[in-house]
Amino acid sequence: MPTPTKGPRLGGGPAHERLILANLATALFEHRRITTTEAKAKRLRPLAERMVTFAKRGDLAARRRVMTVLKDKGVIHVLFTEIAPLVADRQGGYTRITKIGPRKGDNAPMAVIELVLEPLSPKQSTVAEATAATKRASKADKPAAAPVEDAPVEEAPVEEAPASATDEATTEPAEEKAVEADSK
Amino acid sequence: MAVPKRKMSRSNTRARRSQWKATPATLSTCSKCKAPRLSHQACPSCGAYGERTYAEAIRSDA
Numbered sequence: 001m002p003t004p005t006k007g008p009r010l011g012g013g014p015a016h017e018r019l020i021l022a023n024l025a026t027a028l029f030e031h032r033r034i035t036t037t038e039a040k041a042k043r044l045r046p047l048a049e050r051m052v053t054f055a056k057r058g059d060l061a062a063r064r065r066v067m068t069v070l071k072d073k074g075v076i077h078v079l080f081t082e083i084a085p086l087v088a089d090r091q092g093g094y095t096r097i098t099k100i101g102p103r104k105g106d107n108a109p110m111a112v113i114e115l116v117l118e119p120l121s122p123k124q125s126t127v128a129e130a131t132a133a134t135k136r137a138s139k140a141d142k143p144a145a146a147p148v149e150d151a152p153v154e155e156a157p158v159e160e161a162p163a164s165a166t167d168e169a170t171t172e173p174a175e176e177k178a179v180e181a182d183s184k
Numbered sequence: 185m186a187v188p189k190r191k192m193s194r195s196n197t198r199a200r201r202s203q204w205k206a207t208p209a210t211l212s213t214c215s216k217c218k219a220p221r222l223s224h225q226a227c228p229s230c231g232a233y234g235e236r237t238y239a240e241a242i243r244s245d246a
Contacts, residue, residue: 035240098233099225100241112226112238 010043021047026072028095029079033114041097041113048113052094055084086117 009017024044027034029051036044051069054062058080070076087094098112211220219229226233226241233241 098236098238098241100238101222101225101228101243110240112240 005043010040017043022069022071025051026070026075028113028115029070029075029083030072032083032117033112035100035110035112037103038097038099038109038111041111044113045095045097048115049092049094051079052083052087052115053092055079056088058084083115083117087115089120090116 011017011020020040021044024034024036024040025048028044028048047069051066054066063076063080066076066079067073070079094116096114096116098114100110100112102108103110210223212223213219214221214227214230214232216232217227217230219227221227221229226238228241228243231238231241
């Protein structure tokens with residue numbers, strides 16, 4: 001959940017801000033890409049991504065939650081039927097903000113906010129597969145490794161305690177490496 | 185209401201204002217068209233930002 005916004009609202013008050021953001025979100029889902037000020041784009045991003053998350057869930061309850069924000073049913077239909085399948089594989093980060101320099105009239109910093117609709121790059125998908133594979137492998141390893149570690153400790157009383165300690169020391173870095181591989 | 189006790193001399197005014205300085209913009213070079221551009225912004229001459237292009241960013245008056 002994003003941090004609540006500090007400081008003054010956009011527009012004249014909270015209700016005005018809700019209207020501005022709802023209209024911006026409607027325009028974003030209608031045109032897929034809008035140009036606005038940086039401040040508005042940054043406020044719009046969490047709202048728009050929450051709407052996309054609801055759209056990916058796709059059930060009637062989610063649709064009603066979206067309808068509390070967006071008032072245009074045509075745009076909601078497009079969001080649920082066209083945009084949601086395009087971002088089905090994406091785990092968040094459905095929008096992209098690019099700064100395009102100040103506006104001419106009032107020098108306000110402007111930005112383009114767009115939906116990220118291109119498919120995940122092959123590199124990202126292979127990375128996801130690799131992490132899943134290492135996770136599976138490490139899960140398979142750990143139950144097998146645990147009895148081996150326990151057995152010497154139970155059998156060897158006091159004399160082999162240092163040896164088992166070294167065994168643990170050698171096994172621990174390996175586990176750490178596995179954990180690091182998982183996090184990667 | 186608090187008010188200044190003394191007139192501020194021209195010298196003091198100008199000494200204060202001498203510290204109003206502009207800082208140079210941190211420019212970088214566009215990788216596509218080699219024109220100067222601001223960091224973390226689309227290039228104002230060709231619209232390139234990384235691999236993507238933004239026609240909205242192109243400025244002719246700059």
